[in-house]
Amino acid sequence: MSAVIQIEHLRKTYGRTVAVDDVSFAVERGEIFGLLGPNGAGKTTTVECLQGLRAADAGYLRVLGLDPRTQAAELRLRIGCQLQESALPDRIKVWEALDLFAAFGRKQTDWLRCMEQWGLAQKSKATFASLSGGQRQRLLVALALVNEPEVVFLDEMTTGLDPGSRRVAWDLIRAIRERGATVVLVTHFMDEAEALCDRVAIVDEGRVSALGAPWQLIERYAGPGRVTFSAAEHDLTWLHAVPGVESVTHSGLRISVEGTGPLLALVAAALVEHGIAPLDLANQRPTLEEVFLALTGRRTLEEGETP
Amino acid sequence: MTVLRKMTWVELKLFLREPLTVIFTLALPLVVLFILGGVFGNTPDPEGVVYRGVGAMDYYVPAYIGLVIASVGLVGLPMHLAAYRERGVLRRFKASSVPAGNVVGSQVAVTMISAAAGSLLLMAAARLAYSFQAPHAPEQVVLAFVLAALSFSALGVLLGALLPTARAAQGAGILLWFVMLFIGGAGPPPEVLTDSMRFVAQLTPLQHAITLLQDPWLGFGWNWRETLVVAGITAASALIALRFFRWE
Numbered sequence A: 001m002s003a004v005i006q007i008e009h010l011r012k013t014y015g016r017t018v019a020v021d022d023v024s025f026a027v028e029r030g031e032i033f034g035l036l037g038p039n040g041a042g043k044t045t046t047v048e049c050l051q052g053l054r055a056a057d058a059g060y061l062r063v064l065g066l067d068p069r070t071q072a073a074e075l076r077l078r079i080g081c082q083l084q085e086s087a088l089p090d091r092i093k094v095w096e097a098l099d100l101f102a103a104f105g106r107k108q109t110d111w112l113r114c115m116e117q118w119g120l121a122q123k124s125k126a127t128f129a130s131l132s133g134g135q136r137q138r139l140l141v142a143l144a145l146v147n148e149p150e151v152v153f154l155d156e157m158t159t160g161l162d163p164g165s166r167r168v169a170w171d172l173i174r175a176i177r178e179r180g181a182t183v184v185l186v187t188h189f190m191d192e193a194e195a196l197c198d199r200v201a202i203v204d205e206g207r208v209s210a211l212g213a214p215w216q217l218i219e220r221y222a223g224p225g226r227v228t229f230s231a232a233e234h235d236l237t238w239l240h241a242v243p244g245v246e247s248v249t250h251s252g253l254r255i256s257v258e259g260t261g262p263l264l265a266l267v268a269a270a271l272v273e274h275g276i277a278p279l280d281l282a283n284q285r286p287t288l289e290e291v292f293l294a295l296t297g298r299r300t301l302e303e304g305e306t307p
Numbered sequence B: 001m002t003v004l005r006k007m008t009w010v011e012l013k014l015f016l017r018e019p020l021t022v023i024f025t026l027a028l029p030l031v032v033l034f035i036l037g038g039v040f041g042n043t044p045d046p047e048g049v050v051y052r053g054v055g056a057m058d059y060y061v062p063a064y065i066g067l068v069i070a071s072v073g074l075v076g077l078p079m080h081l082a083a084y085r086e087r088g089v090l091r092r093f094k095a096s097s098v099p100a101g102n103v104v105g106s107q108v109a110v111t112m113i114s115a116a117a118g119s120l121l122l123m124a125a126a127r128l129a130y131s132f133q134a135p136h137a138p139e140q141v142v143l144a145f146v147l148a149a150l151s152f153s154a155l156g157v158l159l160g161a162l163l164p165t166a167r168a169a170q171g172a173g174i175l176l177w178f179v180m181l182f183i184g185g186a187g188p189p190p191e192v193l194t195d196s197m198r199f200v201a202q203l204t205p206l207q208h209a210i211t212l213l214q215d216p217w218l219g220f221g222w223n224w225r226e227t228l229v230v231a232g233i234t235a236a237s238a239l240i241a242l243r244f245f246r247w248e
């Protein structure tokens, strides 16, 4: 078995609040696995049960073959965690924090390199309290990675990061995977999940409502894709014969074809066949965001979360 | 062990970067020393009743060392520990598998070190200002100091474990410290307290810690009874703290 994380029928309640109802998935070694879902869906709870920080009520959990409930101390030496809610002492300096957390691990690690990678070298002597929100976040992520863990849990890693830092963070996460580590990423950024994750699970009301590679989910749940182009031609009824096409609409010279499947390729072929080669032929591919909204977006804020 | 050493070193630096705690630990006992020293001087009571028959300052210097120990143990440590829990620092440590023993151990070490520094400062000031009596049995005084400081560290960990927020810990710590300051032997001489006050004083850990320090200091010999009491307080606090310690 190459599954590094196995989670079957996880359930966790707080009093009468059901935080996680029934969650199952497995993560393979070297995968970047995304957990998406609305606020209060149970993502943090799921991840913290895997880290052994919270005790599950029921379910089968294994991380690196260890049971987080009974072998948490052993497990936590082999994983790295960036928690959604945690902090460092106000007056600890950046280098001191990295130096200290590097000492918590079993192996000798190069925390200086980690500090540089995460853009903290200039802030090395700044105290935690004096860092900006994004800098703190980068430090907390760096601390999760400083011991070169085999499995990394990142709970909203890029929240508060500027676009440049976000891209750097993505590259660093990919580099971690190249090293052979497995990454579990909780995020609210759909572009991040699409760019980074091999597979994602969309969690809603404590249950997994969709699981798969981003492109698979898009194909399955996102609804029709759209191809647009400009053409002077008026009679385009033959486009309806192209497999997958559902509708063709005109708006002036601009034409929009909606449908499913490999729409762009088939429409392009048909156009060329009819002697039309528009310069602005464009594919408006649905994104993970559409999938997310289709699966979870029905609730308005007033309806609130699960009662 | 290296982790504990590193954590202690970092915590010590954090302690020094916290000006208010440093002042409270090091300066306040000095202020009290000079005010009471100015009021009472250091001439022994001719009838040999008040201040156990010794000069006021000879009586008070070991008592103030007790006070320093109590202030770092009761005010500094619990607040620090509760703030760590409140802000999620303990959670972060737990997520890295830092044993509770290292978290608590580094706090206790810092408490002991800062109490020692405060005590040395106090003795130096008393030496300069008043011709106070040097300890009779220095090794015994050092041992008494270690026992007393351990006991107040354990009490501090207990408060930090039981009280949910830094604010609550700070309030409770300061309240206890003041009560002990006034009736525990570091305030008015025990001889002038009423019977009921003396009874309550017997219940304060500070009274026992101070007697443990004073006896070898003033030449009354090692006090086994107080040794047992102080060790008992340490053990009981540590056990209860262990039982109720929460990471979050």
Ligand SMILES: Nc1ncnc2c1ncn2[C@@H]1O[C@H](COP(=O)(O)OP(=O)(O)OP(=O)(O)O)[C@@H](O)[C@H]1O
Pocket: A014, A017, A018, A019, A020, A037, A038, A039, A040, A041, A042, A043, A044, A045, A046, A084, A305
């Ligand atoms: N310590 C707790 N005590 C009581 N209820 C809790 C606790 N932690 C979480 N919950 C509840 O459990 C549910 C799931 O919370 P969780 O933090 O796992 O959500 P999440 O998916 O991480 O949300 P977000 O995107 O906002 O971070 C919520 O309804 C929350 O109110």
Ligand SMILES: [Mg+2]
Pocket: A043, A044, A045, A084, A155
């Ligand atoms: Mg969360």
